[in-house]
Amino acid sequence: xxxxxxxxxxxxxxxxxxxxxxxxxxxxxxxxxxxxxxxxxxxxxxxxxxxxxxxxxxxxxxxxxxxxxxxxxxxxxxxxxxxxxxxxxxxxxxxxxxxxxxxxxxxxxxxxxxxxxxxxxxxxxxxxxxxxxxxxxxxxxxxxxxxxxxxxxxxxxxxxxxxxxxxxxxxxxxxxxxxxxxxxxxxxxxxxxxxxxxxxxxxxxxxxxxxxxxxxxxxxxxxxxxxxxxxxxxxxxxxxxxxxxxxxxxxxxxxxxxxxxxxxxxxxxxxxxxxxxxxxxxxxxxxxxxxxxxxxxxxxxxxxxxxxxxxxxxxxxxxxxxxxxxxxxxxxxxxxxxxxxxxxxxxxxxxxxxxxxxxxxxxxxxxxxxxxxxxxxxxxxxxxxxxxxxxxxxxxxxxxxxxxxxxxxxxxxxxxxxxxxxxxxxxxxxxxxxxxxxxxxxxxxxxxxxxxxxxxxxxxxxxxxxxxxxxxxxxxxxxxxxxxxxxxxxxxxxxxxxxxxxxxxxxxxxxxxxxxxxxxxxxxxxxxxxxxxxxxxxxxxxxxxxxxxxxxxxxxxxxxxxxxxxxxxxxxxxxxxxxxxxxxxxxxxxxxxxxxxxxxxxxxxxxxxxxxxxxxxxxxxxxxxxxxxxxxxxxxxxxxxxxxxxxxxxxxxxxxxxxxxxxxxxxxxxxxxxxxxxxxxxxxxxxxxxxxxxxxxxxxxxxxxxxxxxxxxxxxxxxxxxxxxxxxxxxxxxxxxxxxxxxxxxxxxxxxxxxxxxxxxxxxxxxxxxxxxxxxxxxxxxxxxxxxxxxxxxxxxxxxxxxxxxxxxxxxxxxxxxxxxx
Ligand code: 26M
Numbered sequence: 001x002x003x004x005x006x007x008x009x010x011x012x013x014x015x016x017x018x019x020x021x022x023x024x025x026x027x028x029x030x031x032x033x034x035x036x037x038x039x040x041x042x043x044x045x046x047x048x049x050x051x052x053x054x055x056x057x058x059x060x061x062x063x064x065x066x067x068x069x070x071x072x073x074x075x076x077x078x079x080x081x082x083x084x085x086x087x088x089x090x091x092x093x094x095x096x097x098x099x100x101x102x103x104x105x106x107x108x109x110x111x112x113x114x115x116x117x118x119x120x121x122x123x124x125x126x127x128x129x130x131x132x133x134x135x136x137x138x139x140x141x142x143x144x145x146x147x148x149x150x151x152x153x154x155x156x157x158x159x160x161x162x163x164x165x166x167x168x169x170x171x172x173x174x175x176x177x178x179x180x181x182x183x184x185x186x187x188x189x190x191x192x193x194x195x196x197x198x199x200x201x202x203x204x205x206x207x208x209x210x211x212x213x214x215x216x217x218x219x220x221x222x223x224x225x226x227x228x229x230x231x232x233x234x235x236x237x238x239x240x241x242x243x244x245x246x247x248x249x250x251x252x253x254x255x256x257x258x259x260x261x262x263x264x265x266x267x268x269x270x271x272x273x274x275x276x277x278x279x280x281x282x283x284x285x286x287x288x289x290x291x292x293x294x295x296x297x298x299x300x301x302x303x304x305x306x307x308x309x310x311x312x313x314x315x316x317x318x319x320x321x322x323x324x325x326x327x328x329x330x331x332x333x334x335x336x337x338x339x340x341x342x343x344x345x346x347x348x349x350x351x352x353x354x355x356x357x358x359x360x361x362x363x364x365x366x367x368x369x370x371x372x373x374x375x376x377x378x379x380x381x382x383x384x385x386x387x388x389x390x391x392x393x394x395x396x397x398x399x400x401x402x403x404x405x406x407x408x409x410x411x412x413x414x415x416x417x418x419x420x421x422x423x424x425x426x427x428x429x430x431x432x433x434x435x436x437x438x439x440x441x442x443x444x445x446x447x448x449x450x451x452x453x454x455x456x457x458x459x460x461x462x463x464x465x466x467x468x469x470x471x472x473x474x475x476x477x478x479x480x481x482x483x484x485x486x487x488x489x490x491x492x493x494x495x496x497x498x499x500x501x502x503x504x505x506x507x508x509x510x511x512x513x514x515x516x517x518x519x520x521x522x523x524x525x526x527x528x529x530x531x532x533x534x535x536x537x538x539x540x541x542x543x544x545x546x547x548x549x550x551x552x553x554x555x556x557x558x559x560x561x562x563x564x565x566x567x568x569x570x571x572x573x574x575x576x577x578x579x580x581x582x583x584x585x586x587x588x589x590x591x592x593x594x595x596x597x598x599x600x601x602x603x604x605x606x607x608x609x610x611x612x613x614x615x616x617x618x619x620x621x622x623x624x625x626x627x628x629x630x631x632x633x634x635x636x637x638x639x640x641x642x643x644x645x646x647x648x649x650x651x652x653x654x655x656x657x658x659x660x661x662x663x664x665x666x667x668x669x670x671x672x673x674x675x676x677x678x679x680x681x682x683x684x685x686x687x688x689x690x691x692x693x694x695x696x697x698x699x700x701x702x703x704x705x706x707x708x709x710x711x712x713x714x715x716x717x718x719x720x721x722x723x724x725x726x727x728x729x730x731x732x733x734x735x736x737x738x739x740x741x742x743x744x745x746x747x748x749x750x751x752x753x754x755x756x757x758x759x760x761x762x763x764x765x766x767x768x769x770x771x772x773x774x775x776x777x778x779x780x781x782x783x784x785x786x787x788x789x790x791x792x793x794x795x796x797x798x799x800x801x802x803x804x805x806x807x808x809x810x811x812x813x814x815x816x817x818x819x820x821x822x
Contacts, residue, residue, distance in 0.1 A: 008050040011093050016100035019047040032104075038174055040106055041084075041114035045177035048087050048097070049223075056223040056232035058821045063142050067308055067318065068816045071136065071143040071806075074297060074331060075324035076290065077126030077273070078133070078147050078235060079154075080222075081476065081636030082115040083178045086134075089480050090225045116171045117637050119153035120237075122276045123555045124662055125363050127636065128441075129324055131662070131799040134473040137226030137233045138499065139803055140815040146297035148289055149179075149220045149237035152272045157594050157633040162610035166597050178222050179237075185219035187296040188243070191288065195384050207341055209384040215266045216241045217296030227475050227499060230818035238296040240269035276369070277557060277596035287330075287373055287381060294331040298338055312339060313349050316356035320811050323360045323435070326371045326427035332358060332434030333385040336392070341384070347391075359437035359810050361468070362428070363659050365445065365453055366559070372424035375417070389416055389425060396433050403460060413456045432457045432464075437810045439468045442660035442681040444701065466809055469684055470660040471799035474501050477666045481640035484523040485670065485791075492516070502795035507788060517784040524647070524671060524787070531645035535590075535629055541617060543627045547586035548777045551672070552650035553634050553642055556595040556602040559657040563605050563747065564759045565589070565650055566612055568770050570727045572626060573616050585774035586625045592634030592642065604747050606630065611736040611743075639663075643670045647783075648695075648773060651676035652766065654757045656701035658682075665797040671787040675773055677762070681797070689793045693786045695776075697769035698762040707761060714755035717763065724763050728752075 024043035192212030217238040242263035339350035440446030446467035497503035595602035613628030649667030658680040
């Protein structure tokens with residue numbers, strides 16, 4: 001007889017098989033003969049979850065007992081990707097589970113593919129938060145993630161007639177075995193109404209906020225297990241539920257249906273994730289989401305704190321909060337409100353706590369992406385917070401005045417309130433004033449922040465600024481996604497690199513080893529074959545695994561310049577049309593990425609890619625030497641297939657505009673070479689891998705700035721470059737649009753007239769650089785050596801390194817080792 005504990009935590013073959021069958025019966029209520037693939041996926045997931053929970057509970061107990069300093073990572077997005085495979089890797093039971101599953105007559109790959117990924121993020125920012133959770137758990141750092149449990153994550157993308165079509169992401173449809181609902185953990189969150197003040201019996205000035213309505217935040221927890229450690233931290237996501245208070249019912253007396261309608265309105269708050277790249281102006285629901293999760297999370301932290309410490313004036317010694325962009329910046333005002341209004345701290349004490357609690361990460365320099373909310377909206381939704389922000393601002397500007405006597409310009413720029421026209425609350429300014437640390441996400445980005453967007457704050461508080469270059473977790477992005485490469489590397493240097501990525505440096509001498517190169521090449525080829533099969537299954541397009549796989553996957557955006565990539569494709573196509581016998585390096589161009597639903601130009605870029613593909617892929621003159629594939633619905637799951645199969649990584653944003661990029665790191669770790677501009681983390685990747693192992697092109701940031709200042713004229717470049725002009729003319733002629741000369745006009749006239757992102761200026765440099773890529777690929781031995789060196793020199797870009805930097809320079813937290821109880 002097996003004891004309950006052994007039965008639910010053991011990893012022997014028999015125990016695992018028994019557990020899967022038990023879960024199938026008792027949780028899914030199915031016999032094997034009628035069970036669907038999803039039933040088996042669920043049964044297996046619960047089996048793995050049982051083995052997480054022991055660690056998770058021990059972790060929670062240890063944190064509670066030790067009261068260690070804790071990081072809270074506040075983020076509106078966590079783009080986790082599928083859990084099952086990752087948890088198998090981190091638990092170290094992938095092998096055993098595969099065997100158990102086989103013996104039950106099932107296929108582990110099929111079960112893994114069954115998982116619907118939680119797409120609770122747009123792209124880089126949300127995926128970064130997920131990598132950081134993995135690293136914090138692996139490094140045994142006491143930490144919580146706090147965010148929003150969206151019922152509908154980022155939309156699913158379909159391509160119909162070459163255009164993007166958005167489909168609702170119903171990821172919770174068949175249940176989510178990885179979350180543990182905590183219906184007893186509920187936080188009231190108020191909205192609207194009015195404030196009033198009075199003086200209490202001790203003579204204290206007090207403010208009461210009589211809200212228009214209250215919504216409850218209910219906690220849903222997901223355990224985040226570290227790699228081969230006992231630490232399992234918590235990601236706590238909040239779901240909005242309506243409250244049916246006595247007042248609420250009384251108010252709706254005789255209006256039962258009206259009350260139910262109001263209930264639905266409350267629950268709308270956590271219905272859907274907003275795509276970025278959409279103007280947020282006046283999106284009341286978006287501000288509601290931000291406030292809802294900020295308030296729920298801070299209330300939860302205060303509740304936990306008060307269980308052991310009565311004195312909130314030391315709150316910042318126990319907790320630090322990282323603000324992932326300005327989405328949770330309202331937290332600055334909310335913590336002040338909770339401390340002053342609800343817990344009766346005096347203003348100065350509360351401000352001291354607040355100011356020592358928050359740290360702020362900026363993720364973009366694009367001016368249109370800086371969040372600001374109309375004062376009227378604030379007044380209507382968060383009247384008390386507006387008062388608090390005015391008070392913070394007044395005290396702040398009094399300080400600034402001492403710094404800039406008699407000068408009004410710096411004051412106007414630093415003010416939390418934008419008064420240049422309609423009045424707005426500037427969230428980045430609120431975040432800067434309320435934080436003890438401010439950082440950018442790559443060296444260049446941080447320098448540009450200090451020089452431009454946050455220049456005035458840098459002048460005022462230089463000591464708050466630092467750089468924290470992004471990183472990605474090698475557990476998901478190499479071990480899980482690229483088992484072939486993982487095996488090859490570990491055979492040579494052991495598996496210490498998985499937790500200490502600098503050890504990849506030991507591969508360097510092997511770049512000269514002919515046999516190792518051959519194995520490296522074989523692994524890449526196998527991954528390309530697998531991707532080719534996937535492409536054929538999804539799109540029907542047949543691609544040649546011996547061709548150069550040239551890949552650009554990321555959100556579709558003009559500044560990321562997918563259309564520059566297309567201009568290169570058309571250039572090659574025209575060269576072939578001119579000379580069908582041209583000796584050319586065969587290439588497969590693979591694109592993936594979503595466009596924001598309201599971003600017309602980005603959607604037209606997708607149409608251009610698919611339209612060019614339709615012509616090029618079919619043209620007999622091309623004879624299969626060029627293929628263009630747009631793979632629909634790029635997400636984490638697809639990323640895991642695509643990075644391991646890439647030869648060339650496209651990182652071609654206009655210099656100065658991509659804050660960091662993280663896909664660039666995933667590609668290089670998996671042995672792809674990069675063609676890129678000196679932008680974001682590309683700069684540091686090139687420094688690490690060596691200029692000779694990186695294909696650099698394009699204007700530098702200062703050159704872009706200088707060109708803009710002297711008056712950039714794109715037609716100068718077009719008129720002096722017949723090849724470029726021919727490419728643009730071919731698009732305009734309707735060659736890729738069944739003769740329709742209007743279809744791509746909006747894109748083309750953008751390039752002819754303003755060309756905001758300098759494609760014309762960078763075109764020739766890009767084409768020349770691509771020519772070097774094609775040549776380099778012909779020298780297979782040399783290419784393989786470069787590929788090995790790229791992987792070997794990527795140690796810096798582990799998110800473990802990033803998290804250690806945050807711990808040391810900003811958070812001042814240290815690891816807490818978890819022992820298993822029981
Ligand atoms: C919003 C409205 C209109 C136009 C653009 C926006 C917008 C653009 C970018 C809003 C938010 C944006 O950034 C969010 C984001 O994901 N930033 C990415 O963060 C990653 C992690 O730090 C970086 O690697 C990426 O370079 C950065 O783009």
